[in-house]
Amino acid sequence: MAVHAHPDDESSKGAATTARYAAEGVEVLVVTCTGGERGDILNPSFEVPEGHEFESTEGRRAVRRLEMAGAAEAMGVRQQWLGFVDSGLPEGDPLPPLPEGCFALVPLEEAAAPLVQAVREFRPHVITTYDPSGGYPHPDHIKCHEVSFEAFHAAGDPERYPGTGEPWEPLKLYYNHGFSMKRIRAVHEAMEGAGLESPFGDWVESRDAREIPERQVTTLVPVADFFPQRDAALTAHASQIDPKGFFFAVPRDLEVDVWPWDEYELAESRVPLPEHADGEYEQDLFEGVRSEVPA
Numbered sequence: 001m002a003v004h005a006h007p008d009d010e011s012s013k014g015a016a017t018t019a020r021y022a023a024e025g026v027e028v029l030v031v032t033c034t035g036g037e038r039g040d041i042l043n044p045s046f047e048v049p050e051g052h053e054f055e056s057t058e059g060r061r062a063v064r065r066l067e068m069a070g071a072a073e074a075m076g077v078r079q080q081w082l083g084f085v086d087s088g089l090p091e092g093d094p095l096p097p098l099p100e101g102c103f104a105l106v107p108l109e110e111a112a113a114p115l116v117q118a119v120r121e122f123r124p125h126v127i128t129t130y131d132p133s134g135g136y137p138h139p140d141h142i143k144c145h146e147v148s149f150e151a152f153h154a155a156g157d158p159e160r161y162p163g164t165g166e167p168w169e170p171l172k173l174y175y176n177h178g179f180s181m182k183r184i185r186a187v188h189e190a191m192e193g194a195g196l197e198s199p200f201g202d203w204v205e206s207r208d209a210r211e212i213p214e215r216q217v218t219t220l221v222p223v224a225d226f227f228p229q230r231d232a233a234l235t236a237h238a239s240q241i242d243p244k245g246f247f248f249a250v251p252r253d254l255e256v257d258v259w260p261w262d263e264y265e266l267a268e269s270r271v272p273l274p275e276h277a278d279g280e281y282e283q284d285l286f287e288g289v290r291s292e293v294p295a
């Protein structure tokens, strides 16, 4: 179960991993907390699909549902909405208050209840989400972490969240880290080495300047064979992803050579795991699970 804040996050974070596991026969469910109703058009070549509009909240929600269906099909996964409303990314100084009724303002137990129910219904062995910082400071990404963490811990407890199904205890919890500095730097240097313009120049400089502590990556899942599915999923989010933009600025053959992995941090495990030597990474989100769970 891959839990994400908005439609398109599942395509920009860990998409090749979900596509790979789905292709291998794992049941994969993407859970999307909000409808992405406060997203702007970020692709200059975007054309509103016929019979749709992108002006009203309902219109944007409908377009983004259509796009999400295309992305889920490209990755070969199922997808479920939790039905919360996008909080938007507050901008300005001082920051404006969050809009009434948005996901980030919903009290934790109320916000986590539908996810606990989804966990009890789908019964995942592994859950992926964001780290406590949200990965980037969008209030919905932080809230996505909070509800995922809560569901991972509460779903197996029969005393918690009554009326949301039979208890189910997931075995591993991961945080997505697709934009680690190690990856950004490796790709940046390879692009400069090849005489190409890197999309990460400012990123490397600003991260260096801010000295943001890196989270610990424990797991590198080899996914190069599933970059095409990931790219198709990204492209399906036509209102959000510019096919000539940031996400497509790195040539795929260079990416396959330099960074053929999706990165994760193992946050919690309820199964015994083998030790990995320094500099070695776990390569499978289901390590330690396959031996515990009958196929």
Ligand SMILES: [Zn+2]
Pocket (backbone or CB within 6 Å): 005, 006, 009, 138, 141
């Ligand atoms: Zn998002």
